[in-house]
Amino acid sequence: MSYLLGPHILYSRKATQLAQFLSEILDLEIMASNPSEGRILLKGESISFQVIQISAQKLPPVDGERDTILTFEVEELSHLDDLLHKVQFMSYRNGDPTALNSDKKAILHHEGGEHFFFLKDLDGRRWKFSYFSKT
Incomplete structure (x- = not known):
């Protein structure tokens, strides 16, 4: 049995800017963007991300350290x-x-x-x- 890793889900205060940043840095293609739902799908040869807009209150502070x-x-x-x-x-x-x-x-x-x-x-x-x- 083999497994394929689906898109990494990234919650963001600024989904559009994060998606653009990742697209440029990692040479990913923006495949689907649904601004009304706050979801953006990015794909590359071996990796994909789904960036989801979320309110700042639901995320750790930007200047705080994350465990990932x-x-x-x-x-x-x-x-x-x-x-x-x-x-x-x-x-x-x-x-x-x-x-x-x-x-x-x-x-x-x-x-x-x-x-x-x-x-x-x-x-x-x-x-x-x-x-x-x-x-």
């Missing part, structure tokens, strides 16, 4: 570098006041054989992007 980290691995270090530059540029372009703050912006780290960086989305979720050296 969404982790992605890339196959090449150059892909991780490209993704990091894309994230930094988007933060700058969208006027994120922390984009130029060295302790808040996405920075590449290296521990052991892993290269990685973290980012927080509009709702405070943490995302980790990694590359593991094969040598």
Whole structure:
């Protein structure tokens, strides 16, 4: 028996902005958008998300820490570098006041054989992007 993972459901205060952000960062296609219901479906080659609009009172504070980290691995270090530059540029372009703050912006780290960086989305979720050296 095999299982297919359905769309990851992400509740958001700003569903449209989150969907656009994920679409640009992860090269996902916005497949269906139903603004009246507050639902947006995003699909990529191996992953999909459903972003659902929800009131701010039903979500943890944006500046609070969440217990979930969404982790992605890339196959090449150059892909991780490209993704990091894309994230930094988007933060700058969208006027994120922390984009130029060295302790808040996405920075590449290296521990052991892993290269990685973290980012927080509009709702405070943490995302980790990694590359593991094969040598």
